[in-house]
Each structure stands twice: as structure tokens, then as C-alpha cells.
Amino acid sequence: MLQLYTHYRSVSAHRVRIALNIKGVSYKSIFLDVGNAPAERLTYLNLNPQGLIPALVVDENLLITQSSAILEYLEERYPERPLLPEGIELRARIRSFAQIAVADTHPLNNLRTLRYLRDEMKLDYEQRSRWFVHWLHKAFAPMESILAGTDHDGAYCFGDRASLADVCLVPQVSLAERYGVDLSSYPCLRRVYRSCLTMAAFQAAAPETQADHAAAAR
Numbered sequence: 001m002l003q004l005y006t007h008y009r010s011v012s013a014h015r016v017r018i019a020l021n022i023k024g025v026s027y028k029s030i031f032l033d034v035g036n037a038p039a040e041r042l043t044y045l046n047l048n049p050q051g052l053i054p055a056l057v058v059d060e061n062l063l064i065t066q067s068s069a070i071l072e073y074l075e076e077r078y079p080e081r082p083l084l085p086e087g088i089e090l091r092a093r094i095r096s097f098a099q100i101a102v103a104d105t106h107p108l109n110n111l112r113t114l115r116y117l118r119d120e121m122k123l124d125y126e127q128r129s130r131w132f133v134h135w136l137h138k139a140f141a142p143m144e145s146i147l148a149g150t151d152h153d154g155a156y157c158f159g160d161r162a163s164l165a166d167v168c169l170v171p172q173v174s175l176a177e178r179y180g181v182d183l184s185s186y187p188c189l190r191r192v193y194r195s196c197l198t199m200a201a202f203q204a205a206a207p208e209t210q211a212d213h214a215a216a217a218r
């Protein structure tokens with residue numbers, strides 16, 4: 001069975017959990033709080049020299065790091081419930097949309113970035129919050145206008161089924177919600193988020209339904 005190094009707060013792991021669930025692929029979670037468990041992190045570095053979550057253990061010969069690489073692997077390995085549609089034009093648009101979250105937003109608001117701002121740049125909580133919210137809006141505003149520009153009134157970002165775009169959008173919105181970011185200017189994003197959350201695949205991947213979330217709350 002596949003094994004996923006995951007943490008409930010990890011936006012990148014959240015993407016992979018959604019994709020695994022949509023594809024109906026069983027996996028075992030290995031919960032790892034890389035930011036707050038120095039001993040476990042040291043051991044994990046032997047597997048993944050970047051020390052970041054997620055990583056997917058396929059077998060003793062293959063451990064895949066980087067959520068985009070994992071998502072591509074899953075798409076190729078389990079094509080039956082695709083995250084990308086047939087047409088290459090729409091596939092390109094979906095990938096572009098997804099990269100706004102994956103490539104341009106997440107690295108700026110990642111734990112190690114925020115810790116660097118705190119520990120090395122000596123920014124206080126208020127300054128770090130401004131940074132965090134600023135970069136979220138820099139993602140959500142263009143994402144909203146891309147969807148609005150297509151006269152969007154659907155349940156998903158593109159087309160009539162959840163795609164890679166939704167897989168990458170939902171964890172970013174979930175993070176913003178957790179931090180109380182005002183999302184009122186993004187009706188299309190909120191509509192997609194709400195409808196994705198009615199799907200079991202998204203519910204089972206949500207941070208608050210993970211076993212390590214429950215353990216952390218105890």
C-alpha cells in the first residue's frame with residue numbers, strides 16, 4: 001500500500017490527499033510534524049533531504065517528494081479518474097491556474113519562510129501576518145478574475161468535475177479560512193470551495209478530519 005508522509009496543516013500534503021481520494025487510491029498516512037519534531041525530522045532527512053512534507057512512498061525503490069511530482073505520478077499511474085481533461089488546451093489552462101497556488105503562493109507562506117521572517121528578519125507577528133495575507137490576495141485576485149472571465153457559475157474551477165485546479169485551490173482557501181482571511185471579494189473561489197467540500201474525497205482530505213489534527217487538539 002502507498003504511504004504518505006503528511007501533516008494536517010500541510011497545504012502541499014492536503015493537495016495529495018485530495019488527489020488520492022478522488023482517484024480512490026488507498027494509502028497509509030505517516031504523520032510527521034516536520035516543523036516541531038527535530039528528532040523525527042533528522043530521520044526523515046535520510047529519506048527526503050529537503051525535509052519537507054509531503055512524500056509518497058511507492059515501494060522500497062521509490063519515494064516521491066514534491067506535491068506536483070506526486071500529483072503527476074498519480075495522474076499517470078491511476079488514469080481512470082483523471083484530474084486533467086482530454087483537451088490539451090484546457091489541460092494547459094488548468095495547469096496554469098494550479099501553478100498560481102503551487103509555485104507562486106505556497107513557498108512565500110510556508111513555515112520555513114515565515115520562520116525566517118520571524119527569526120532572521122525580526123518581523124513581529126503583525127508584520128508577518130501582513131506578509132501572509134498579502135501573498136494570499138496576490139493569488140486569489142487573479143484566480144478569481146480567471147474564473148470570472150469564463151462567466152463562471154459552476155461547481156468546479158473548470159468543467160463539470162473536480163480537476164487539478166480544484167485540488168490545488170481548495171487547500172489554499174482552507175488555509176486562508178483557518179487564518180480568518182477576508183474572502184468576500186472572491187465569489188467564484190468561494191463557490192468552488194463550498195461545492196468541493198460537499199465531495200467525500202475533499203472531506204476526507206480536510207485538515208480537521210486527519211487523525212493528527214485530532215491528536216493535536218487533545
Ligand SMILES: N[C@@H](CCC(=O)N[C@@H](CS)C(=O)NCC(=O)O)C(=O)O
Pocket residue numbers: 009010011012013034035051052053054065066067068102110111112113
Ligand atoms: N514545493 C513543495 C513544498 C513542500 C513544503 O514546503 N511543505 C511544507 C508543508 S506544506 C513543509 O514541509 N514545511 C516545513 C518547513 O517549512 O520547515 C511541495 O509542493 O511539496
